[in-house]
Amino acid sequence: MTLATFIIKNAVRNKRRAALSILSVAASLFLLVTLLVFQRELTLPPEEAGAALRVVVRNRVSLGQPLPARQRPIIEKITGVEAVTPFSWFGGVFKDEKFPSFAQFALDPKMLRHVFGEAKVTPGAYEAFESERTGCIIGKLTADKYKIKVGDIIKFTSDIYAVSLEFKVVGIYWGTIDDRNCLFNQKYLDEATGNHGMVGTWWVKVRSTEDMPAVIQAINNAFANTSSEVRAESERAFQLNFVSMWGNIKTLVTLISTVVVFTLVLVSASTMSMAVRERFRELAILKALGFQRRELFAFILAESFGLAGFGAVVGIGWAWLLYSQTRWAGILLGAVAAAFAANFLKLLFHREWLGAFLALLAAAGLAAAAKFIYAKGSIAGLTQNFMNTFDVTPRIIGFALLVAACLGVVASLAPSWAVVRASVVEGLKTLD
Amino acid sequence: MALPIKYNVRNLVIRWRSTITTMLGVALVVAVYVLVQALAVGLEKASQNTGDPRNTIILRKGSTAESVSQITRAQYREILYLPQIARDQNGNPLVSADVIVLINLPRKQGRSEANVLVRGISPMGRFLRPQVRLVAGRWFVPGNREIVVSAKLAERFANFDIGSQIKTGGKLITVVGWLDGGDSAYDSECWMDADEARSLFDRENYSSVLLRVNGPEAALAISNRVDTDKRLSLRAMPETEYYSKQTMTAKPIKVLGGFLATVMSIGAIFAAMNTLYASVGARVREIGTLRVLGYRRRAILMSFIIEGALLSLAGGLLGGLLALPLHGYTTATIGLETFSETIFQFRITPALFAEGLLFSLIVGVIGSLLPAIRAARLPVIAALRAA
Numbered sequence: 001m002t003l004a005t006f007i008i009k010n011a012v013r014n015k016r017r018a019a020l021s022i023l024s025v026a027a028s029l030f031l032l033v034t035l036l037v038f039q040r041e042l043t044l045p046p047e048e049a050g051a052a053l054r055v056v057v058r059n060r061v062s063l064g065q066p067l068p069a070r071q072r073p074i075i076e077k078i079t080g081v082e083a084v085t086p087f088s089w090f091g092g093v094f095k096d097e098k099f100p101s102f103a104q105f106a107l108d109p110k111m112l113r114h115v116f117g118e119a120k121v122t123p124g125a126y127e128a129f130e131s132e133r134t135g136c137i138i139g140k141l142t143a144d145k146y147k148i149k150v151g152d153i154i155k156f157t158s159d160i161y162a163v164s165l166e167f168k169v170v171g172i173y174w175g176t177i178d179d180r181n182c183l184f185n186q187k188y189l190d191e192a193t194g195n196h197g198m199v200g201t202w203w204v205k206v207r208s209t210e211d212m213p214a215v216i217q218a219i220n221n222a223f224a225n226t227s228s229e230v231r232a233e234s235e236r237a238f239q240l241n242f243v244s245m246w247g248n249i250k251t252l253v254t255l256i257s258t259v260v261v262f263t264l265v266l267v268s269a270s271t272m273s274m275a276v277r278e279r280f281r282e283l284a285i286l287k288a289l290g291f292q293r294r295e296l297f298a299f300i301l302a303e304s305f306g307l308a309g310f311g312a313v314v315g316i317g318w319a320w321l322l323y324s325q326t327r328w329a330g331i332l333l334g335a336v337a338a339a340f341a342a343n344f345l346k347l348l349f350h351r352e353w354l355g356a357f358l359a360l361l362a363a364a365g366l367a368a369a370a371k372f373i374y375a376k377g378s379i380a381g382l383t384q385n386f387m388n389t390f391d392v393t394p395r396i397i398g399f400a401l402l403v404a405a406c407l408g409v410v411a412s413l414a415p416s417w418a419v420v421r422a423s424v425v426e427g428l429k430t431l432d
Numbered sequence: 433m434a435l436p437i438k439y440n441v442r443n444l445v446i447r448w449r450s451t452i453t454t455m456l457g458v459a460l461v462v463a464v465y466v467l468v469q470a471l472a473v474g475l476e477k478a479s480q481n482t483g484d485p486r487n488t489i490i491l492r493k494g495s496t497a498e499s500v501s502q503i504t505r506a507q508y509r510e511i512l513y514l515p516q517i518a519r520d521q522n523g524n525p526l527v528s529a530d531v532i533v534l535i536n537l538p539r540k541q542g543r544s545e546a547n548v549l550v551r552g553i554s555p556m557g558r559f560l561r562p563q564v565r566l567v568a569g570r571w572f573v574p575g576n577r578e579i580v581v582s583a584k585l586a587e588r589f590a591n592f593d594i595g596s597q598i599k600t601g602g603k604l605i606t607v608v609g610w611l612d613g614g615d616s617a618y619d620s621e622c623w624m625d626a627d628e629a630r631s632l633f634d635r636e637n638y639s640s641v642l643l644r645v646n647g648p649e650a651a652l653a654i655s656n657r658v659d660t661d662k663r664l665s666l667r668a669m670p671e672t673e674y675y676s677k678q679t680m681t682a683k684p685i686k687v688l689g690g691f692l693a694t695v696m697s698i699g700a701i702f703a704a705m706n707t708l709y710a711s712v713g714a715r716v717r718e719i720g721t722l723r724v725l726g727y728r729r730r731a732i733l734m735s736f737i738i739e740g741a742l743l744s745l746a747g748g749l750l751g752g753l754l755a756l757p758l759h760g761y762t763t764a765t766i767g768l769e770t771f772s773e774t775i776f777q778f779r780i781t782p783a784l785f786a787e788g789l790l791f792s793l794i795v796g797v798i799g800s801l802l803p804a805i806r807a808a809r810l811p812v813i814a815a816l817r818a819a
Binding site: 017 | 751
């Protein structure tokens with residue numbers, strides 16, 4: 001028997017306890033990863049491929065104030081500007097929903113492919129969008145959520161204008177950072193509202209990154225001391241501004257994550273020291289047999305490390321699977337449910353009524369969860385399109401692993417200390 | 433016969449080490465749950481504190497919130513002559529046409545910015561909202577480009593001291609006073625004159641009209657009159673009803689709280705199970721003895737479940753107490769309806785506290801169920817012989 005097998009045998013001797021310890025560590029690490037990803041999505045939205053060359057121009061007062069349409073030719077004339085499109089929030093409530101559940105923006109169809117070049121669209125979408133005044137292009141996530149197809153007519157009642165508009169879906173786009181929006185023609189909006197003079201914001205495509213600072217400054221200067229002063233900034237800066245509006249929620253999520261880590265350390269450390277305390281007598285025997293203290297430490301540390309490590313793999317792995325391979329997560333959960341169902345049959349055969357009942361309960365619950373996750377298919381589906389990306393980054397995985405490693409060490413401290421202090425005789429006398 | 437509860441308490445005390453860690457674990461889970469839900473409750477409370485039952489608010493048909501509604505001056509004039517509107521001693525109708533403008537301003541700390549909601553109010557606006565008090569400085573004088581800001585916002589935004597000037601889009605507005613909204617949504621607002629705000633920010637229309645009515649029948653009559661007038665295309669409702677519907681911001685927080693609670697409680701249940709299994713394992717002979725003394729399996733089962741429930745209830749109580757100091761603590765985030773900085777307080781209501789306790793009780797009962805079944809099923813003879 002090698003040392004490694006000795007340690008492993010020890011760790012799984014009490015299978016139930018090992019499983020429970022691993023699962024409680026896993027639940028906590030899963031939560032930790034989720035919170036870290038959530039916080040990252042809040043504070044650092046992912047960068048879009050084409051964003052480096054885009055400038056967003058809004059009214060200096062706030063995003064809520066419109067801009068006069070006459071600004072467009074002035075911006076277009078600035079050197080380094082390649083394309084300009086209005087980008088106006090419509091605030092439409094879809095069908096009979098209660099509030100706007102996804103965004104609609106009015107823009108200049110001719111400029112779509114120039115300003116948002118990274119978007120991929122269904123074939124013929126650009127041409128149809130330019131020729132059909134009431135046409136709209138809709139993001140794939142939203143199209144999937146509401147089962148909207150090209151050719152459908154969709155209707156919105158605006159929250160900010162006193163109009164309802166019907167759009168004909170002429171295309172579906174994907175491959176951008178936010179595949180949830182509905183894009184339509186600014187002219188259609190102007191005609192419907194009878195107001196041709198105002199837009200929400202300008203989105204400007206700049207020729208090269210070197211031109212960015214000069215273009216931003218030129219736009220800001222062009223409208224200084226006019227009745228509609230603007231603020232031009234890179235798309236990234238614009239996004240980060242949004243993020244800063246979340247205010248104290250970020251701090252709160254950090255606070256919760258800290259408490260979760262603390263709880264995790266506490267609970268797991270207690271279970272693990274329980275595991276060691278239980279076989280105090282054995283450790284005393286090993287001591288009597290001539291094992292050195294540091295060898296005993298190594299046993300304890302390896303076992304605690306192993307349990308934490310397993311928990312980490314299960315918890316982090318499940319988080320990754322659920323958030324980036326959602327369908328597979330559903331399938332895996334289905335398999336676990338099937339295992340419980342098999343167990344149910346076995347227990348039924350052995351006339352273990354109570355056990356069978358509990359296994360059946362577990363199987364049913366897991367199967368329902370598996371079905372839900374599989375049906376939703378993605379993080380966007382799981383959150384009703386509230387979150388659209390949910391990246392478990394290597395950095396976050398690394399951090400969670402580090403927490404697990406620290407946990408392994410901390411959990412082994414108390415039992416190690418007990419081993420140091422106890423004499424062999426005392427240990428041999430211990431009953432439980 | 434049931435085992436005395438004292439037996440469970442003593443057991444918990446004697447195994448104080450694992451009792452304390454399990455209890456702390458449950459306590460932290462409950463504390464997190466209560467705190468997150470306290471945020472949602474606080475947001476809803478701030479909204480509920482805002483409306484006055486005597487007032488009716490009129491918005492454009494189809495608007496979900498005041499900030500996106502528009503009312504033309506012609507519509508306002510029509511509303512002014514509705515007979516059901518209450519009047520003051522001088523016979524002036526108690527009506528305020530408000531305009532809502534968002535302005536983007538720098539925060540005090542760091543370089544970050546956020547939207548602040550500016551409400552332009554008519555002269556009657558203040559009397560319609562008696563819960564708003566001036567706590568420092570004076571009220572604005574129309575025409576002087578003056579503004580009164582919420583004292584709570586003043587703690588968070590730069591240049592909000594009395595006498596300072598706010599610069600927005602090339603315009604300068606002087607802060608002349610601080611208001612206190614009495615923990616209502618008005619704590620997240622700045623007030624100035626409505627018509628001045630309209631000209632300053634190029635707004636042709638008002639956003640909403642707030643009016644006082646003579647009793648509930650008059651309120652009903654007004655909403656019937658306004659809602660059915662096709663030409664007006666407006667909607668009237670009691671102000672309290674309007675604010676009770678402004679709960680969009682609280683929703684995602686509630687979902688987050690529910691998610692946290694579910695996952696953390698699963699972890700806590702596993703941990704509690706572990707503790708109680710160990711506790712059963714260590715007491716095999718004791719359980720055998722109890723059985724010999726005549727206690728039924730049922731009694732043993734119940735006793736262990738009660739022990740688990742006691743353990744986690746104590747944890748839940750501790751967790752609630754841990755969360756309590758944050759009650760009333762002011763915090764802010766973006767309001768999803770107003771799209772501006774929204775100030776609110778953590779609110780730990782008795783109901784929420786009870787919810788936390790119930791939550792810990794569930795964790796305790798589920799966590800102790802399997803170990804208790806195991807204890808109840810121990811064969812007596814083997815248990816007596818156990819080491």
